[in-house]
Amino acid sequence: MSFLQPSGPVIDLGVNIDHVATLRNARGTVYPDPLHAAMLAEQAGADAITLHLREDRRHIRDADVIALRPLLVTRMNLEAAVTQEMIDFACSVRPQDVCLVPERREEVTTEGGLDVIRYFKQVETAVRQLQREGIRVSLFIDPDEQQIAASFEVGAPVIELHTGRYAEAEGDDAALAHELERIRASARFGVERGMRVNAGHGLHYTNVQAIAALDDIGELNIGHAIVAQAVFIGFEHAVRQMKAIMVDARLGIALDRQ
Ligand SMILES: CC(=O)[C@@H](O)[C@H](O)COP(=O)(O)O
Numbered sequence: 001m002s003f004l005q006p007s008g009p010v011i012d013l014g015v016n017i018d019h020v021a022t023l024r025n026a027r028g029t030v031y032p033d034p035l036h037a038a039m040l041a042e043q044a045g046a047d048a049i050t051l052h053l054r055e056d057r058r059h060i061r062d063a064d065v066i067a068l069r070p071l072l073v074t075r076m077n078l079e080a081a082v083t084q085e086m087i088d089f090a091c092s093v094r095p096q097d098v099c100l101v102p103e104r105r106e107e108v109t110t111e112g113g114l115d116v117i118r119y120f121k122q123v124e125t126a127v128r129q130l131q132r133e134g135i136r137v138s139l140f141i142d143p144d145e146q147q148i149a150a151s152f153e154v155g156a157p158v159i160e161l162h163t164g165r166y167a168e169a170e171g172d173d174a175a176l177a178h179e180l181e182r183i184r185a186s187a188r189f190g191v192e193r194g195m196r197v198n199a200g201h202g203l204h205y206t207n208v209q210a211i212a213a214l215d216d217i218g219e220l221n222i223g224h225a226i227v228a229q230a231v232f233i234g235f236e237h238a239v240r241q242m243k244a245i246m247v248d249a250r251l252g253i254a255l256d257r258q
């Protein structure tokens with residue numbers, strides 16, 4: 001099994017620390033420190049630390065990325081837009097992973113997946129530049145087979161399926177089932193092409209189970225819900241709780257098959 005394939009019953013958790021920085025920046029203080037959150041997350045079982053350096057630096061700042069890189073024991077997954085500024089910065093920091101995401105300055109949060117088909121040449125150039133630095137590239141895309149095929153063609157070994165529409169479907173059982181099937185089928189389509197398939201956006205403590213149970217998913221990147229939970233039970237416990245829920249969902253399904 002290639003290292004890109006999901007490792008079966010084990011599913012990785014990438015903890016996104018963006019919104020620890022949101023709280024810090026709210027008052028311009030140095031606390032809460034996103035780096036401290038990252039250390040706690042790793043102690044609690046996180047398999048990677050994800051951080052989204054947005055063009056407007058509304059939460060994560062360049063200094064956070066630079067300072068965190070040498071401290072991590074697991075993996076840094078840096079999310080960034082497909083701009084020369086961001087690609088050059090990523091190449092200077094050299095995280096283990098870079099996930100290319102779309103970005104609209106006025107958006108409240110990431111609204112959709114990267115349109116690899118429309119921006120094929122720009123994405124291909126960015127992928128090649130990052131791979132020359134030994135960085136593993138992931139593309140944050142909608143669960144859409146044509147986008148997955150384009151991601152494969154552009155040479156990305158990893159995709160991350162945008163689970164936002166699944167999360168927004170909460171309360172509408174038919175829509176939820178439809179979005180879950182889209183994600184399941186997309187993950188299968190990607191794994192069949194030898195790609196590692198991750199997922200994320202809008203996942204929380206009661207909607208993550210169905211996604212974590214999908215055997216073809218290798219990693220979930222979760223941030224907002226963990227930071228929100230941490231307000232009440234602490235960051236380390238919030239991470240432990242999420243990881244336990246994910247593993248139970250994955251193993252639970254696996255055990256049911258035995
Ligand atoms: C790409 C993704 O889904 C996350 O990084 C998300 O963007 C979290 O950051 P924001 O809340 O700033 O969108």
Ligand SMILES: NCC(=O)COP(=O)(O)O
Nearest residue numbers: 016200201202222223224
């Ligand atoms: N790529 C998804 C991510 O990093 C975290 O998204 P969210 O859990 O903050 O919605």
